[in-house]
Amino acid sequence: MPSDVVDMMESRREKLEDVSDPGISVAAVLSWLASVRFYNLWRLLFPWPSKSSNIAPEKLRPTAYLDGLRGFAAFLVYWHHHQLWAHSDLQKIFIESGWGYLGKYHFMSFPFVRIFFQGGHFAVGTFFVISGYVLSAKPMSLIHAGEQAKIADNLGSALFRRWLRLYIPIFATTWIHMTVSYASGMWLGSLTFNLKTTYLAQMWDWYCQLKNFSFLFFEGSRPSLSYNFHLWSIPIEMKGSIIIYAALLALAKCTKHARLWLQGILIFYFLYIVDGWYCALFMAGMLLNDLELLETKGELPEFFDRFRPFKTIIFYHLFVFALYLGGVPAHRVEVEDLRQNPGWYYLSFFKSQSIYDSKWFFLFFAAAFLVASVNHIGWLKRFFETSFCQYLGRISFALYLVHGPILETLGDRIYTAVGWHTKLQEENLAHWVDIWELPKTGPMGLELSFLLPHIVLLPVTFYAAEVVTRAFDEPSVRFPQWLYKSTTRAPAARLPA
DSSP: HHHHHHHHHOOOOOOOHOOHHHHHHHHHHHHHHHHHHHHHHHHHSSSSSOOOOOOOOOOOOOOOHHHHHHHHHHHHHHHHHHHHSSOHHHHHHTTOOTTGGGGGOGGGSSTTTTTTHHTTTHHHHHHHHHHHHHHHHHHHHHHHHOOOOHHHHHHHHHHHHHHHHHHHHHHHHHHHHHHHHHHHHHOOOSSSSSOOOHHHHHHHHHHHHHHHHTTTTTOOSSOOOTTTTGGGGGHHHHHHHHHHHHHHHHHTTSOOHHHHHHHHHHHHIIIIIIIIIHHHHHHHHHHHHHHHHHTTOOOGGGGGGGGGGGHHHHHHHHHHHHHHHTTOOOSOOOOOTTTTTOOTGGGGGSSSOOSSHHHHHHHHHHHHHHHHHHTTTTEEEHTTTSSHHHHHTTHHHHHHHHHHHIIIIHHHHHEEEEEEEEOHHHHHOOOOGTTTTOOOOOSTTTOHHHHHTTHHHHHHHHHHHHHHIIIIHHHHHHHHHHHHHHOOOOOOOOOOO
């Protein structure tokens, strides 16, 4: 706490204790409350701990590596979106295509390497598998323990809280983005919302988009959210959560073998019978969690025993397959375009007929293999348990929320200033064009003029993510918990027989 704030608060406490007049006491109380609010605001806007703080690091949870994996995936989304924003339309084709596509061989397109440049799609698939794993963790442990009476309570509480937990930060951050953009009158480009003539009209447009976006059972095309178009995956996250809760409740009383078979059948149905790729991703996470719990107790089906001597080499192979499949070309959704990418012609024939967008079929296996392998590859698990990855995991949702608005506002102007601009920027940001022009030397995706702007953009984005985490993300976890406890009754105590 800043020393001047501490001195101010202590002096006001002393005055409050010494003064006997009620009116002055009320004023002192109000003044003290104001200082407390000021301190809270100070901690929110300047969230880093002081050097004198000596807080022992918390012991990592058994699934901490999943937090780190989720955080690293969120960073890949950030990097992918910046790659696409800065580069030209022609360059975007090669960013999202394979090595050797149309005779072009770029370093960033090389298999495995390309994950670090266009890994945003892979990251989203990984998010969904991790969600399926984490959402099913507690109820699945209750199923294994035979605690049938507690499963319904656990799932009811989870379902009650889930929508609020996902959408409260979205409402808050999009409203701030809308308000700041309207107040400043800044040009936001063609991919985001248009400014209205009055703030009331802007608020109404924001409200109409958000209320449609928050409704899961819409018909027709997916509702757009121009106030942050990167959040298209949030309704899918909510749908997948409901699928997990329903599947857990439906399979709660099944035998071990029946439960495993039915989860596999559901994955097959979502992936090969209908176009339910995201449902398959969530179910894969649930199945992996089930298998991990069984392995911990030594209760895996006998079928797995024959593979136990080859466990390490199997998971290393799954990891390599995950990295290759995670780089699936994503420029177009048609399988015919996929076949034009070297290294994907024969793989394209494995694609399910039911999946419309080709990349999600391969990303299902990539994400499932990745999450399955991390826990069994020591050095990889330790990497995701490092403090950096754990920090990324803590701010991952906020990073996902704020990186788009910052890219559309500050990022667009900085990229225009250093030489990355199109006709739109030249017409609407003419005073920013090439004012700090930098050379485009270096391989595509690693140009000097692309890397240097992140000296500013990366810290600003991380700072905004930290503030949003403290202001909206963490409260969106606590508030639904409080609301659920406040609106439900404790079970009545049984009278002794």
